[in-house]
Amino acid sequence: MQYNKQDHSLQTKPPSSSSIEFGEGENPQTNASIMVRDKTGDTIKKKRKAKRLPSFVSEEDLLAIMKVSKHKHHKFAYMMGFYSGLRISEVINLEARDVDMKKGTVFVRQGKGSKDGVTRLCPFFREEMFELMPLKKICKQRALQKAFIKACEESGVKERKPTIHFHSLRHGFCTHAIEKGIDITRVQVLARHENIATTNVYTHLNPKIDLDEFNRKF
DSSP states (O other), rough: OOEEETEEEEOOOOOOOOOOOOOOOSSSSSSEEEEEETTOEEEEEEOOOOOBBOOOHHHHHHHHHHHHHHHHHHHHHHHHHHHOOOOHHHHHOOEEEEEEETTEEEOOOSOGGGEEEEEEEOTTOOGGGGOOSSSGGGHHHHHHHHHHHHHHHHHTHHOEEEEETTTHHHHHHHHHHHHOOOOOOHHHHTTTTSSSHHTTTTHHHTTTHHHHHHHHHO
């Protein structure tokens, strides 16, 4: 992946024919039933709700989305969502003082649950991007979400992943990190998940590592 300074675009080599890309999946326990009590106290059988795995943005998806995006602040937001794992509200409220280029870190002020945290800085962050912050001065959260969905439609990503939305960039951050072999506990810290079970979901989104290990040993 390479960064183009003039238009804030990303360029990457096309994936090899031997690479595997996994789409969205679904929890197999969709038909299971559980026993619950109704208002009268009687025990009844209730069908368990289907648990669908969240859609995620791959690096190839991001490249396609960036290519059809016209505004620099939109490209900046998508990069921070994918490479820093920021939520849309965190991207909108990010200030220049929160970015440390020397350390390669981003300080997240009052994130989910009104908690502060630290994550890695997007490797394609450049000095001129400070001028775009805070993003909320030029783009509101709802407008950013709509722009992202439109870019997904124009790039063809939404056709393959119908449930995609801005938070899918964050899902991509976690999935990509695990795929690259980063320890899941470290991913938990950077994603600022309170429970490791939340991070474990991403091992199911792209099981390439598990399949590769299985194929080597089986």
